[in-house]
Amino acid sequence: MARNAVRLDDVRRLPDTAAPGIADARLLPDEEFSGAWSAIVLPDGMKQRMLRTAVASVHLRSAVPFDALPLHGVLLLGGPPGVGKTAGARGLSNQVARTINLETPWLFVEVDPHALASSSLGRSQRAVEQLFGTLLDEHASAGPMIVLLDEVETLFTDRSALSMESNPIDVHRAVDAALVGLDRLARRHRNLLVIATTNFPDAIDPALASRADWIFEIPRPDRDARRAILEHTAAAVAAAFPGADALLNPDILDQAADRSAGLDGRQLRKAVAAACAVRSGAKGDPDQVTGADLAAAVSEMGGQR
Ligand SMILES: Nc1ncnc2c1ncn2[C@@H]1O[C@H](COP(=O)(O)OP(=O)(O)OP(=O)(O)O)[C@@H](O)[C@H]1O
Ligand SMILES: [Mg+2]
Structure with missing residues (x-):
């Protein structure tokens, strides 16, 4: 370039x-x-x-x-x-x-x-x-x-x-x-x-x-858009931290998309980052993030069912 x-x-x-x-x-x-x-x-x-x-x-x-x-x-x-x-x-x-x-x-x-x-x-x-x-x-x-x-x-x-x-x-x-x-x-x-x-x-x-x-x-993302944004973000994180591929499980993504109504695109991407910091045991290591962490982060950010 x-x-x-x-x-x-x-x-x-x-x-x-x-x-x-x-x-x-x-x-x-x-x-x-x-x-x-x-x-x-x-x-x-x-x-x-x-x-x-x-x-x-x-x-x-x-x-x-x-x-x-x-x-x-x-x-x-x-x-x-x-x-x-x-x-x-x-x-x-x-x-x-x-x-x-x-x-x-x-x-x-x-x-x-x-x-x-x-x-x-x-x-x-x-x-x-x-x-x-x-x-x-x-x-x-x-x-x-x-x-x-x-x-x-x-x-x-x-x-x-x-x-x-x-x-x-x-x-x-x-x-x-x-x-x-x-x-x-x-x-x-x-x-x-x-x-x-x-x-x-x-x-x-x-x-x-x-x-x-x-x-x-431009509206706030609907359920399918939320899922796609979460998946895109999780894939980018998993490309750098292979352990984060737990987030790419289709059921996890479905659940997070269901629970995140009302969040905008920026918040959805940040929810993936927040998930890496939810549990004290993981010490902020993205390789240790789990699907439950993502669900918790989405709820903390105000996502609704
Ligand atoms: N519809 C979307 N699809 C995917 N990612 C999105 C979407 N909306 C926002 N994002 C993510 O959030 C970031 C911020 O988006 P952007 O700055 O374009 O929002 P904006 O609508 O201009 O917000 P603002 O009104 O606060 O300026 C983007 O870089 C992108 O990563
Ligand atoms: Mg802007």
Whole structure:
């Protein structure tokens, strides 16, 4: 991967990840993101639907004028914490890049909206303008790009819900600047896809929600998804600690999946780690974890039958 990145970097410059508001930047496809996509378990057909939607968006936007088809290329992933929105968005970006092979490699840029939100008057507006109006615009001019706006409610805060106390003029201006910047990017760059995530859809400014071409609501995992997530995690642990293959017994997995209703994907993976620490006798050695430990850990984490 490193060797590949150096070669591609000659073709396509990466933005400076030290720039305010940039959390990550890499060329796609990327091994790590590929793993993220295969690890995410969503309801039947949802991953494929998300991918088709993103791919269709890129095809349509690159060929049909904006005035006829006002697609902003914005996909919004909503849902409770820990259900795979961020990991899914990264994986999806990678799949889009693998599906639509262009001459110039795809650039992935993850925006950190928290770094843009500043309490001092005027600063966040300038930071947003700098990011959307200059930095992202320049990089989108150089080739296809996917922007991940994680926890987008931080940047596109609902203006109508702001009280007049906490420096709202500054927030208003920053939201206005972000919308202007997004519109400009959407109109100027056809090979641009924006994936936004939120677990507070009600806190998002309606102007952003109306710019989203598609909204996917990711639910907490159902029983089959919980079983698959537990199995994937247990298999990864057992690959490093062979004794942990006790967790891969189908009856154990069935039981843990039954008992873990209400837990999100993050909690399910952590339950496998917690299982390794349940019994004092095992001294935290993952090789000694048992199926009963997993059942106990799932219950401790609040899983229900
Ligand atoms: N649906 C899922 N399938 C498999 N693993 C999952 C799923 N959801 C979450 N996970 C695991 O939990 C980790 C955290 O997920 P992620 O950060 O994508 O959640 P999120 O929805 O963005 O949460 P938050 O709203 O708190 O940011 C993932 O890296 C993954 O290992
Ligand atoms: Mg997230």
